[in-house]
Amino acid sequence: MNVLIIGAGDIGFQLAKRLLLEKHNIIIVEKNPHQVKRANEQLDAMVVEGHGASFRTLKKAQLESADIVAGMTDQDEVNLMACMMAKRVGVPTTIARVRNPQYTAPDFILKPEDLGVDLVIHPEKETADAIVRLIHQSSATDVLEFEGGRIQLLGIRLEQDAPILRVPLKELGQRFGNPPMRIVAINRKQRTVIPRGEDILVRGDQIFVISDPEYIPEFIELAGKSETRIDNVMILGGGLIGQFIARRLSREINVKIIESSAEKSQEIADILPDTLIIHGDGTDIDLLALEGITEMDAFIAVTGDDETNIIATLVARHLKVPRTIALVNKVEYLPITPTIGMDAVVSMQLITVNAVQRFIRHKQIASINTLPGVDAEIIEFIARPKSKITQKPLRKIHFPKQAIIGAVMHNGELIIPRGDTQIQPDDRVLVFMLPQARTEVEKFFK
Amino acid sequence: MRFGSVIHILGFLMVFLSVAMVIPVPFSLYYGDQDYLALLSASGITLVCGILAFLFTRFDQELRPKEGFAIVTLGWLVFSFFGSLPFIISGYIPSFTDAFFETMSGFTTTGATILTDIEALPHGLLFWRSLTHWIGGMGIIVLSLAILPFLGVGGMQLFKAEVPGPVADKLTPRITETAKILWGVYLLLSAVETILLMLAGMNLFDALCHTFGTMATGGFSTRNASVGAYNSALIDFIIIFFMILAGTNFSLHFRFLRGDWRAYFRNVEFRFFMTIIGIALLLVGADTFRNHYSDPFEGLQKTLFQVVSILTTTGFGTADYEHWAFSSQFVLFTLMFIGGCAGSTGGGLKVVRIFILFKFVFSEIVRLLHPHAVVPVRIGRTVVPRDVMGNILGLFVLFMIIFVTGVFVMAALGLDIDSAFGAVAACLGNIGPGLGSVGPTDNYAHIPTAGKWVLAALMLMGRLEVFTVIILFSPTFWKK
Numbered sequence A: 001m002n003v004l005i006i007g008a009g010d011i012g013f014q015l016a017k018r019l020l021l022e023k024h025n026i027i028i029v030e031k032n033p034h035q036v037k038r039a040n041e042q043l044d045a046m047v048v049e050g051h052g053a054s055f056r057t058l059k060k061a062q063l064e065s066a067d068i069v070a071g072m073t074d075q076d077e078v079n080l081m082a083c084m085m086a087k088r089v090g091v092p093t094t095i096a097r098v099r100n101p102q103y104t105a106p107d108f109i110l111k112p113e114d115l116g117v118d119l120v121i122h123p124e125k126e127t128a129d130a131i132v133r134l135i136h137q138s139s140a141t142d143v144l145e146f147e148g149g150r151i152q153l154l155g156i157r158l159e160q161d162a163p164i165l166r167v168p169l170k171e172l173g174q175r176f177g178n179p180p181m182r183i184v185a186i187n188r189k190q191r192t193v194i195p196r197g198e199d200i201l202v203r204g205d206q207i208f209v210i211s212d213p214e215y216i217p218e219f220i221e222l223a224g225k226s227e228t229r230i231d232n233v234m235i236l237g238g239g240l241i242g243q244f245i246a247r248r249l250s251r252e253i254n255v256k257i258i259e260s261s262a263e264k265s266q267e268i269a270d271i272l273p274d275t276l277i278i279h280g281d282g283t284d285i286d287l288l289a290l291e292g293i294t295e296m297d298a299f300i301a302v303t304g305d306d307e308t309n310i311i312a313t314l315v316a317r318h319l320k321v322p323r324t325i326a327l328v329n330k331v332e333y334l335p336i337t338p339t340i341g342m343d344a345v346v347s348m349q350l351i352t353v354n355a356v357q358r359f360i361r362h363k364q365i366a367s368i369n370t371l372p373g374v375d376a377e378i379i380e381f382i383a384r385p386k387s388k389i390t391q392k393p394l395r396k397i398h399f400p401k402q403a404i405i406g407a408v409m410h411n412g413e414l415i416i417p418r419g420d421t422q423i424q425p426d427d428r429v430l431v432f433m434l435p436q437a438r439t440e441v442e443k444f445f446k
Numbered sequence B: 001m002r003f004g005s006v007i008h009i010l011g012f013l014m015v016f017l018s019v020a021m022v023i024p025v026p027f028s029l030y031y032g033d034q035d036y037l038a039l040l041s042a043s044g045i046t047l048v049c050g051i052l053a054f055l056f057t058r059f060d061q062e063l064r065p066k067e068g069f070a071i072v073t074l075g076w077l078v079f080s081f082f083g084s085l086p087f088i089i090s091g092y093i094p095s096f097t098d099a100f101f102e103t104m105s106g107f108t109t110t111g112a113t114i115l116t117d118i119e120a121l122p123h124g125l126l127f128w129r130s131l132t133h134w135i136g137g138m139g140i141i142v143l144s145l146a147i148l149p150f151l152g153v154g155g156m157q158l159f160k161a162e163v164p165g166p167v168a169d170k171l172t173p174r175i176t177e178t179a180k181i182l183w184g185v186y187l188l189l190s191a192v193e194t195i196l197l198m199l200a201g202m203n204l205f206d207a208l209c210h211t212f213g214t215m216a217t218g219g220f221s222t223r224n225a226s227v228g229a230y231n232s233a234l235i236d237f238i239i240i241f242f243m244i245l246a247g248t249n250f251s252l253h254f255r256f257l258r259g260d261w262r263a264y265f266r267n268v269e270f271r272f273f274m275t276i277i278g279i280a281l282l283l284v285g286a287d288t289f290r291n292h293y294s295d296p297f298e299g300l301q302k303t304l305f306q307v308v309s310i311l312t313t314t315g316f317g318t319a320d321y322e323h324w325a326f327s328s329q330f331v332l333f334t335l336m337f338i339g340g341c342a343g344s345t346g347g348g349l350k351v352v353r354i355f356i357l358f359k360f361v362f363s364e365i366v367r368l369l370h371p372h373a374v375v376p377v378r379i380g381r382t383v384v385p386r387d388v389m390g391n392i393l394g395l396f397v398l399f400m401i402i403f404v405t406g407v408f409v410m411a412a413l414g415l416d417i418d419s420a421f422g423a424v425a426a427c428l429g430n431i432g433p434g435l436g437s438v439g440p441t442d443n444y445a446h447i448p449t450a451g452k453w454v455l456a457a458l459m460l461m462g463r464l465e466v467f468t469v470i471i472l473f474s475p476t477f478w479k480k
Helices: A010-021 A033-042 A055-060 A076-088 A123-136 A169-175 A213-222 A240-249 A262-271 A285-290 A306-318 A331-336 A348-360 A435-445 B003-022 B025-030 B036-055 B065-083 B085-090 B096-107 B123-138 B140-147 B149-162 B175-199 B204-215 B226-230 B233-246 B250-257 B268-291 B296-311 B326-338 B351-369 B386-412 B417-428 B449-463 B467-473
Strands: A002-006 A025-030 A046-049 A068-071 A093-097 A119-121 A142-146 A151-157 A181-188 A191-193 A206-211 A232-236 A254-259 A276-279 A298-301 A323-327 A344-346 A365-370 A377-382 A403-410 A413-415 A428-433
Touching (some): A002 A076, A010 A025, A010 A033, A010 A348, A033 A046, A055 A076, A068 A076, A076 A093, A093 A348, A119 A348, A123 A142, A123 A240, A123 A323, A181 A403, A232 A240, A240 A254, A262 A276, A298 A306, A377 A435, B003 B036, B003 B065, B025 B036, B036 B065, B036 B085, B065 B085, B065 B096, B065 B149, B065 B467, B085 B096, B085 B123, B096 B449, B123 B175, B123 B204, B140 B149, B140 B175, B175 B204, B175 B233, B226 B233, B268 B326, B326 B417, B386 B449, B417 B449
Parallel strands (some): A232 A298, A298 A323, A323 A344
Antiparallel strands (some): A151 A206, A181 A191
């Protein structure tokens, strides 16, 4: 398909990179010459220099022949304007990144249809949601939800005294009474592997589990962790993400925001009455100590600057804050975050790119996700009557070894599949796979 | 440097080359020559070497600019080396130096030959000689990009390193699509020219060989007297027309074929290209119309042919310009440096660069008068980015340094000064015929062995626009 991406900033760039892997034709419109240069050098795409809300520029970028237009600049108005023009010339699918929540509030006068947008993505809001999930599930490194929360995927790092260590995976079921969960991947020494029955878990492994949410507290104990109650949270960075998180949490939890700009501190203090706003530098240890960082149950670093977030999180970990969550946007940094001891990491770019990709492919699949720092994809397929996967029981279909079926939703019921399970048409099948297995897995669902 | 990836792709290119070597075989058989044996065995050797290189190495990850430059330069060297095998094996050009020179001259679309009697060559070899032009004209990398999908992003690096001009034009989102379009247009124009030449009286063999020479702006002919041998005004004008097309940016042809009728005349570079042809025609015509041709039509035919042939760096001949006035010869000599448009198959510095250099000089004058003025250099309405400007100035200086050094080396090897200037300009600009003892009616056979290697190196530098080749010799390139 021809995809026209407006904006080659971090999000647009990552989106282009991902869509190129799926063999789409990419045209990018970007006004900053440096970004144009970077895109030209690193992407097999056509880059048009110009303003995304200018029709002439869009015409030069072959707007008429685009199948999808994705407005990914950090200016809502440019994104929306581009989508409106795209709809007017008959582009079938439009996607806009929108920061300002007012534009999609129920009382806003223009509906997305009026704006010509088929999908509105709020990267800041979705990132905030992901962080809030991690606060609620405080021992996980990653939390993803599927089927409206009926299935959860949890990433968790194993502690020394976890009961499930040193047991071959195939015996886990017997020993712990066939729990409704499946270990779908192990991240060990920065390599992601799909586990086999003989594999044994060791301390320090990060494992990914697909499970019924009700079983999760029990499983967290098996992994050697205990859920800590979170009462006090410190947020570094009072940008949009910080504000969203504060708004979501401040009803039940004490929230403090540290913001370095005096002006912005004033501004957010006005709009967030339940939250304490501190004006100061978040990497200043004295200030953090003064504000009682040692008494905090969680520390969330969500400034716009990756380096600040990383350093501040490391400082917080050093001061023994039990739960730290950092926003890291540079995709290149994601693989190193576990090595330097960071606990949970969220990437706004990945979240946005996942959302766009899910929407583009929504006809074949129900969802697609990737996790920061893990070289794998989690795709939820819908089985068709003619799909290869529905023809025989799983044991007999030779599913690729680099992929694993984590869960099946059959008539609204969660099944953890076994060798004798046979997948029925219209079942939703959650597959965890390494990237190299993707084309082969897709063949099973055609 | 990831040698594995480089050798892997070179192996792939060699497989291509071996296939190309089979193409002349039917002509050899049709004319009852024996040279198909040489072509087939050369093809076999290339195929085996290519497959070995391909099988014993792995392509890992993406290509970095470093590997890109290495692949392009080494690719051209490998092509010239294996491409010379048919000449050597058949015994028609027994010396390796001569065969390599001839093949390099073919692939770089120079058209300088060491053959004293071209017509003595059998048809298969003649065809192969012209085919090297055609393959090299649009570029071996551009061809492989059209067929090799896995190069992806790295492909852009290769593309930039091979396609002539300051900025590589992307016609479509994907580089492989752009490469396919360029080859498609090239193929189409070649087919049209072949048909026209046949209608004008050539047989299929001659028509194809001359089309290869024209569309690639090469210059190898199948006749000792070049295109002049046909003595036909119709053929001359067909070839003039297609030399101009070959010297024009191919993306303009694409736009034109897609229905943008004004594509050519909206393009500043093309207009400047036409202006240069006009001025050169006037300057040379002032001499030739008066002193050499009594019939004005014949005067136009001969003068225009030589001007276009030299400017587009083709190098076909229908008249011996060495009999013309020195002023006319000097005009032609100057044209050698200008060359075709960016994105064409022509050599030289490229019209757009000359245009930008002129504009740059004018902007400097304005700046002297108004010290605080901000004067961007523009082509039409678009501003030339500063880094492109720097690149053009750098290339110009480097080009001149190489030219001067080349002339010195050739003079030191015993050439007279006319011939040294002519040979170096003609090889560096990928033209073919030069001045003095390497003029349009002469050849390069008498150049000493060392000189042939120097000239072959100049051809490669000219074709790949100097930087791509020079970079391999810079210490920074080899630093880890």
